[in-house]
Amino acid sequence: MQSLTELEKRARVLEPENEQRLFIWNQTIDYANQFLNELPYRPGFSNGSFEKLEALKIEEAGKPVDALLEALKTEVDATGINSASGRHMGFIPGGGLWASALADMLSDISNKYSGIAFSGPGAVKIETQVIRWLTSVIGYPAQAFGNLTSGGSIANLTAIKAARDHHGINSTNVRKAVIYCGEQTHHSVYKALHVTGLHEAVLRKIALTESFQINTAALKQQMADDKAEGLNPFLVVGSAGTTDTGAVDPLDEMATISSQYNAWFHVDAAYGGFFMLVDEIKNKLKGIERSDSVVLDPHKTLFLPFGSGAVLLREGSVLLSSNSSKASYLIDTDGADDINPSDTGVELTRPNRGLRMWLPLQLHGVAPFRACLEEKLVLIRYFYEQIRKLGFETGPYPDLTVVIFRYPGDADNRINQKLIAAIHADGRVFLSSTVIDGKMWLRCAVVSHRTHLTEIDLALQMIQENIQRIIT
Amino acid sequence: MQSLTELEKRARVLEPENEQRLFIWNQTIDYANQFLNELPYRPGFSNGSFEKLEALKIEEAGKPVDALLEALKTEVDATGINSASGRHMGFIPGGGLWASALADMLSDISNKYSGIAFSGPGAVKIETQVIRWLTSVIGYPAQAFGNLTSGGSIANLTAIKAARDHHGINSTNVRKAVIYCGEQTHHSVYKALHVTGLHEAVLRKIALTESFQINTAALKQQMADDKAEGLNPFLVVGSAGTTDTGAVDPLDEMATISSQYNAWFHVDAAYGGFFMLVDEIKNKLKGIERSDSVVLDPHKTLFLPFGSGAVLLREGSVLLSSNSSKASYLIDTDGADDINPSDTGVELTRPNRGLRMWLPLQLHGVAPFRACLEEKLVLIRYFYEQIRKLGFETGPYPDLTVVIFRYPGDADNRINQKLIAAIHADGRVFLSSTVIDGKMWLRCAVVSHRTHLTEIDLALQMIQENIQRIIT
Numbered sequence: 001m002q003s004l005t006e007l008e009k010r011a012r013v014l015e016p017e018n019e020q021r022l023f024i025w026n027q028t029i030d031y032a033n034q035f036l037n038e039l040p041y042r043p044g045f046s047n048g049s050f051e052k053l054e055a056l057k058i059e060e061a062g063k064p065v066d067a068l069l070e071a072l073k074t075e076v077d078a079t080g081i082n083s084a085s086g087r088h089m090g091f092i093p094g095g096g097l098w099a100s101a102l103a104d105m106l107s108d109i110s111n112k113y114s115g116i117a118f119s120g121p122g123a124v125k126i127e128t129q130v131i132r133w134l135t136s137v138i139g140y141p142a143q144a145f146g147n148l149t150s151g152g153s154i155a156n157l158t159a160i161k162a163a164r165d166h167h168g169i170n171s172t173n174v175r176k177a178v179i180y181c182g183e184q185t186h187h188s189v190y191k192a193l194h195v196t197g198l199h200e201a202v203l204r205k206i207a208l209t210e211s212f213q214i215n216t217a218a219l220k221q222q223m224a225d226d227k228a229e230g231l232n233p234f235l236v237v238g239s240a241g242t243t244d245t246g247a248v249d250p251l252d253e254m255a256t257i258s259s260q261y262n263a264w265f266h267v268d269a270a271y272g273g274f275f276m277l278v279d280e281i282k283n284k285l286k287g288i289e290r291s292d293s294v295v296l297d298p299h300k301t302l303f304l305p306f307g308s309g310a311v312l313l314r315e316g317s318v319l320l321s322s323n324s325s326k327a328s329y330l331i332d333t334d335g336a337d338d339i340n341p342s343d344t345g346v347e348l349t350r351p352n353r354g355l356r357m358w359l360p361l362q363l364h365g366v367a368p369f370r371a372c373l374e375e376k377l378v379l380i381r382y383f384y385e386q387i388r389k390l391g392f393e394t395g396p397y398p399d400l401t402v403v404i405f406r407y408p409g410d411a412d413n414r415i416n417q418k419l420i421a422a423i424h425a426d427g428r429v430f431l432s433s434t435v436i437d438g439k440m441w442l443r444c445a446v447v448s449h450r451t452h453l454t455e456i457d458l459a460l461q462m463i464q465e466n467i468q469r470i471i472t
Numbered sequence: 473m474q475s476l477t478e479l480e481k482r483a484r485v486l487e488p489e490n491e492q493r494l495f496i497w498n499q500t501i502d503y504a505n506q507f508l509n510e511l512p513y514r515p516g517f518s519n520g521s522f523e524k525l526e527a528l529k530i531e532e533a534g535k536p537v538d539a540l541l542e543a544l545k546t547e548v549d550a551t552g553i554n555s556a557s558g559r560h561m562g563f564i565p566g567g568g569l570w571a572s573a574l575a576d577m578l579s580d581i582s583n584k585y586s587g588i589a590f591s592g593p594g595a596v597k598i599e600t601q602v603i604r605w606l607t608s609v610i611g612y613p614a615q616a617f618g619n620l621t622s623g624g625s626i627a628n629l630t631a632i633k634a635a636r637d638h639h640g641i642n643s644t645n646v647r648k649a650v651i652y653c654g655e656q657t658h659h660s661v662y663k664a665l666h667v668t669g670l671h672e673a674v675l676r677k678i679a680l681t682e683s684f685q686i687n688t689a690a691l692k693q694q695m696a697d698d699k700a701e702g703l704n705p706f707l708v709v710g711s712a713g714t715t716d717t718g719a720v721d722p723l724d725e726m727a728t729i730s731s732q733y734n735a736w737f738h739v740d741a742a743y744g745g746f747f748m749l750v751d752e753i754k755n756k757l758k759g760i761e762r763s764d765s766v767v768l769d770p771h772k773t774l775f776l777p778f779g780s781g782a783v784l785l786r787e788g789s790v791l792l793s794s795n796s797s798k799a800s801y802l803i804d805t806d807g808a809d810d811i812n813p814s815d816t817g818v819e820l821t822r823p824n825r826g827l828r829m830w831l832p833l834q835l836h837g838v839a840p841f842r843a844c845l846e847e848k849l850v851l852i853r854y855f856y857e858q859i860r861k862l863g864f865e866t867g868p869y870p871d872l873t874v875v876i877f878r879y880p881g882d883a884d885n886r887i888n889q890k891l892i893a894a895i896h897a898d899g900r901v902f903l904s905s906t907v908i909d910g911k912m913w914l915r916c917a918v919v920s921h922r923t924h925l926t927e928i929d930l931a932l933q934m935i936q937e938n939i940q941r942i943i944t
Contacts, residue, residue, distance in 0.1 A: 004850050004925060010843035013836055014569060014775060014921045018509060021570065025505075028574050029497055032581045037490060053597050058605045058830075062837035072827075076594030077582040083591070084583040094821075096583030097486060098493065102500050105577040108777035108828075109504045110549040111556040111568030119555070122548030125525050133530045150622050151821035161667060171643035171672050187797065188820050195633060195818055197669030200643050299821065303486060305580035307823025325659065346667055348660050349566075349623035349771065351779025351823075355544075356580075358530075364485050365534035371482035378476050449486045453476060 013062070024065050031069050035077060035084075036098065039450070044087030044430035048079030081430050083306075086450030089459060090432030092243055092271050092402075093447040095303030103359035104305075107352040114352040115342035127341055127354035133361070134296060135312050137276050138269075139289030145316025147323075147345035148308070148353040152270035152297045155309035157192040158345055159293035160235070162313060162322040163264035164196055167234045177201040178226045179235045182214040182249060184242040186268055202231060211396040212247040212436075214238065220257050233261045240285055240294075241272025244434050245395055246402025246445070248272060252287030259290075267291040270309070271447070272400050274301035277370045278377065284399060292318075298357055301373060303449040308357060311345075319344045372449050376401045379456050380446045386460050387444075390467075395441065404434065404441040407467060413440035415470060422466040429459040485534070496537050503541050507549060507556075508570065511922070516559030516902035520551030553902050555778070558922030561931060562904030564715055564743050564874075565919040567775030575831035576777075579824040586824040587814035599813055599826035605833070606768060607784050609748050610741075611761030617788025619795075619817035620780070620825040624742035624769045627781035629664040630817055631765035632707070634785060634794040635736035636668050639706045649673040650698045651707045654686040654721060656714040658740055674703060683868040684719040684908075686710065692729050705733045712757055712766075713744025716906050717867055718874025718917070720744060724759030731762075739763040742781070743919070744872050746773035749842045750849065756871060764790075770829055773845060775921040780829060783817075791816045844921050848873045851928050852918045858932050859916075862939075867913065876906065876913040879939060885912035887942060894938040901931040 016024065052071040056063065082088055084096040112120035114127060127148055135144040149155045169177050179201050181189060193199045204226070206219045223233045236258045238249040251267060258265035267273075267288050273296040275281040276288070288294060291314065298308040313319045316339075324343035342348045361369075380401040387405045388394055395404035407415045413435075420433040420442055432443050444459060488496065524543040528535065554560055556568040584592035586599060599620055607616040621627045635641075641649045651673050653661060665671045676698070678691045695705045708730045710721040723739060730737035739745075739760050745768040747753040748760070760766060763786065770780040785791045788811075796815035814820045833841075852873040859877045860866055867876035879887045885907075892905040892914055904915050916931065 004847065004854075007843050007847035007850060008924050010840055011847045011921065011924075013840035014832070014844055016570065018505065021505065021508070022501075024574065025501055028578065029494075029501070032578060033490065033493065033497075035581060036493070048593065050594060050597055053594060053601075056834055058601065058833045058838065060837050060839045062835050062840075065835060068831065068834050072578065072582075072594075076584065076592070076598065076827075080593045080595075081585065081591045083585050084581065094583050094585060096580065098488065098581065101577045101580035102496065104580050105573045106500065106504060106544065108568060108573035108576050109507060109556065109570065110544075111566050111777045112548065113553065113555050113566060113778060119553045120548070121520065121552045122522060122525060122544075123552075125522055126548065129525075129530065150626075150819055150823060153819040153821065154622075154626070157667070157818065171646050171669070174643050190797070191795075191818060191820070195629070195667060197643070297821070305583045305823065306585060306821055309821075323663075325662070346629065346663060347622055347625040348663070349625065349769070349778055349781075351622060351777065355548075359540065360486070361530045362528055362540050363534050363537060365532050366530060367532045368482055368485035368534075371479050372486055375476065375479035375483045378479060382476075449483065452480050452483075 027065055027069060031073065039085055042082055042085060043427040044082050044085050045424060045427040046079055048075055050075050086448050086452060086455040087429045087458065088448055089444050089446060089451065090430045092300055092445055094299050094306050095449055096305045097303045097360045097449065099360040099363050100304050100356040103355040107355045112352050113349070114354065115348055115350065116340045117338035120352065121338065123352050123354060124338055124341065126358045128339065130354050130357050134310055138273065138294050138312060139276070140312060140314050143316055144312060144314050145319055145339065145344060146310055146312035147319065147341060148310055149345065150307055151299065151309040152268070152295055153188040153191060154346065155295040155311035156188050156268060157195055158311040159266050159295060159313070160192045160198065161196050161346070162293060162318050163235050163266060164198060165322040166318050167264060169198065169201070169234060173232065174198065174200045176230070176232050178204060178231050178233045179237065180204050180206055180219060180222065180233065181237045182206050182239060183208050184212055184244050184247065185237055185239060186243055186270070189237055189268060212242060212245045214249040214254065216250050216253045216257060219254065223257065223261050227261065233263050235264045235266065238265065238267045240267050240269035240288060241400045243271065244436065245404055246398055246400040248284050248399045251285060252290070255287045255290035265291045266293045268295050270295050270297035271300050275373055275400055277366070278373050281377070300447055302357065302369060303372065304356055304360070308353065376446045376451070379451065379453065383444055383446070383456050383460070390460070390464055401446045403444050405444070406439070406441050416440040416442065418470045419467055422470060423462065426462055426466055428462050429455065431459070499537055499541060503545065511557055514554055514557060515899040516554050516557050517896060517899040518551055520547055522547050558920050558924060558927040559901045559930065560920055561916050561918060561923065562902045564772050564917055566771050566778050567921055568777045569775045569832045569921065571832040571835050572776045572828040575827040579827045584824050585821070586826065587820055587822065588812045589810035592824065593810065595824050595826060596810055596813065598830045600811065602826050602829050606782055610745065610766055610784060611748070612784060612786050615788055616784060616786050617791055617811065617816060618782055618784035619791065619813060620782055621817065622779055623771065623781040624767055625660040625663060626818065627767040627783040628660050628740060629667055630783040631738050631767060631785070632664045632670065633668050633818070634765060634790050635707050635738060636670055637794040638790050639736060641670065641673070641706060645704065646670065646672045648702070648704050650676060650703050650705045651709065652676050652678055652691060652694065652705065653709045654678050654711060655680050656684055656716050656719065657709055657711060658715055658742070661709055661740060684714060684717045686721040686726065688722050688725045688729060691726065695729065695733050699733065705735050707736045707738065710737065710739045712739050712741035712760060713872045715743065716908065717876055718743070718870055718872040720756050720871045723757060724762070727759045727762035737763045738765045740767050742767050742769035743772050747845055747872055749838070750845050772919055774829065774841060775844065776828060776832070780825065848918045848923065851923065851925065855916055855918065855928050855932070862932070862936055873918045875916050877916070878911070878913050888912040888914065890942050891939055894942060895934065898934055898938055900934050901927065903931070
């Protein structure tokens with residue numbers, strides 16, 4: 001082993017000094033700034049090659065920052081779906097609020113451990129403030145609490161585990177426990193069931209209505225049948241905005257039915273929950289406040305960068321008893337604001353997640369978020385009208401901000417398949433597709449804070465140009 | 473609902489223009505730079521007050537950035553444990569490499585979705601490159617693969633779920649399945665057992681040797697007894713660096729014993745795995761390459777900011793079959809480099825995690841990381857010698873970079889309790905404490921890349937000054 005002086009000298013390479021740091025910072029900011037300035041003019045989807053990336057092996061010696069930034073620029077940031085762009089209208093777009101990027105940089109630099117209040121008291125206070133704001137958006141009572149996660153998957157996992165633990169589902173009774181989902185329930189819910197061992201329970205996929213919402217008559221009947229058969233209907237999963245069509249389940253009715261069977265009512269509102277900020281939509285989401293748990297994805301409709309999920313429980317203490325090994329003592333801290341995030345979630349160490357949501361909310365205030373969601377609603381309704389005028393068949397009038405549409409007729413889906421392929425090759429705006437009951441649909445999902453009227457008109461123009469090339 | 477033009481105008485507040493962005497960027501960089509320049513002189517632990525934070529409610533209107541940065545500076549970054557500091561030698565310190573802060577900022581701005589290669593092909597290639605480098609560090613064969621997580625908790629969860637699924641443990645057989653841990657196995661392993669329903673299995677906590685390593689004779693005997701009783705010894709958990717004492721279990725022997733019972737051998741190397749980069753320690757970790765799964769925490773001994781875990785499986789296909797709903801098709805992509813991270817882990821959407829590890833490794837090269845780990849080993853041995861010279865009792869000679877020590881005698885722990893309280897009140901260097909078999913110990917854990925000889929000498933001086941005040 002080398003001498004300490006020599007080792008220290010070599011180790012200190014990991015900590016660039018003031019001047020070098022500022023030099024690299026400037027280059028990075030220049031690159032990031034250029035990316036943002038060019039964003040409105042960049043395509044929504046591009047293919048690419050990866051020679052530079054493949055040449056950059058992880059080796060003993062370091063490499064200059066400009067070569068790394070160049071590879072990022074051309075082979076990472078300019079390839080695939082441009083998720084930062086307002087031209088991303090496929091799947092459920094992500095956001096990418098610039099203020100969150102600042103926040104994450106600051107969080108990384110001070111590197112506060114936010115799992116335990118003793119360690120990072122200010123960081124935990126920020127998380128608590130964000131969680132209490134989220135519960136207020138949903139309309140939950142004061143005893144509600146939650147946990148910030150990496151996304152909807154871990155958030156759904158945490159809620160479903162809490163339901164499992166609260167209802168005492170275990171190996172002796174799991175095969176009599178029944179879980180009710182809709183036919184369009186998100187894949188992450190099934191993943192969470194698998195992780196928690198609840199894939200061994202009985203799964204009922206409830207049929208949907210013509211507007212792709214859970215058929216509550218069918219749900220009611222199925223629960224009655226199951227109960228009569230001696231099964232245990234214990235978990236009902238509703239969606240506040242399905243991924244495929246943006247449909248909102250009849251939450252209020254589902255809450256009533258769930259409570260009749262004393263079942264846990266979970267709402268996956270990853271996509272749609274933040275529309276509670278918009279008065280007009282609140283009524284459509286009525287009943288969400290009666291749920292036992294809710295999942296939100298701030299990287300969707302709060303426009304944050306990927307990596308932001310949230311799980312909220314109407315009874316915060318249930319979250320503690322499911323996750324904390326010392327829950328009995330912690331429940332005494334009811335009302336205290338310094339609940340340890342490591343006691344309300346499945347993670348012990350994790351990034352300091354509060355700041356990336358707190359900083360944009362504090363810097364911009366809530367008003368522009370609300371306006372931005374209202375704008376998206378107006379835009380998708382405009383898209384819906386226009387695409388019909390262009391002669392396309394559409395799915396139902398949008399509950400939230402997703403419209404499905406297709407070239408009409410086309411029994412074998414050939415024209416619509418050609419259309420989505422042409423749109424991906426075109427790339428100006430990224431749209432995605434789905435198949436429902438054998439019928440292929442194209443999807444337009446307006447979620448990005450950077451999608452405005454210009455981008456919607458471009459999408460309509462792109463669709464029109466491509467369908468014309470195909471059918472003539 | 474307001475007119476579209478008005479809504480767009482109000483929504484665009486979320487996207488500051490070039491000039492405003494540069495103004496805020498400059499203030500943020502100034503603050504971050506000042507934080508880093510002052511870091512060597514700042515205490516390791518501070519108490520604080522939170523008036524400014526509490527006054528900053530989330531409201532309709534936004535607030536100026538300088539007020540927010542001021543609250544961060546005084547009430548978040550300057551309170552609790554200074555995790556970015558080299559003076560943090562409690563628990564297992566986190567890192568906080570500056571280059572990762574750049575990387576996260578860039579990831580947030582381009583907001584690539586890294587769950588699926590189609591969406592972010594370059595981002596997924598970066599993750600794959602990092603994962604392949606990690607498997608090479610561990611000495612795993614070519615078919616190994618892994619997943620980047622938020623930390624050790626989700627990484628342990630993913631490995632343990634893979635073991636559960638691969639061994640077909642379910643509600644019909646879980647109560648005959650046996651899991652073997654050590655008395656110092658990390659809490660996150662138990663949390664993962666709970667999440668996956670394996671808390672219903674039989675748990676054997678194997679006694680430790682005097683140097684706090686798993687007693688392999690006891691393990692062997694217990695497994696034989698269990699097998700003879702008709703139980704199913706299916707999972708053995710080893711630690712490559714326990715949190716409390718930094719002890720490394722006899723991994724090679726444990727691998728042999730596990731294979732005799734066809735049990736899954738999991739190694740929690742969250743803290744210690746990266747010492748595989750140091751030739752001298754490789755021998756101590758021998759056997760890790762024979763494990764079925766390994767967990768690493770790059771936010772520990774690769775010095776990244778919090779939020780970086782990794783799970784590696786010797787047979788990558790087992791990770792796919794545990795996590796992918798379409799695994800049968802994916803296994804055909806063996807050897808292909810574009811495996812979707814959403815098919816190898818429990819998360820679908822999550823942050824773009826590759827860049828925060830890739831950028832520092834590319835920018836600095838591997839050599840300074842290796843030197844830095846070697847330096848930490850030299851430093852802790854120096855600390856061990858010096859603290860003995862000061863008259864303290866110590867635990868075993870350090871396997872890695874943790875030393876436990878205590879004021880000798882002190883049967884009722886009173887002096888040592890006073891000492892740790894005094895050290896926390898002092899705050900210059902943060903140390904933590906633990907109780908083993910009723911005996912209270914202080915801990916010095918040298919893991920931060922910012923801990924050098926100056927910081928160790930300061931710790932020794934602080935301990936000496938405080939103990940003298942207490943005993944005189």
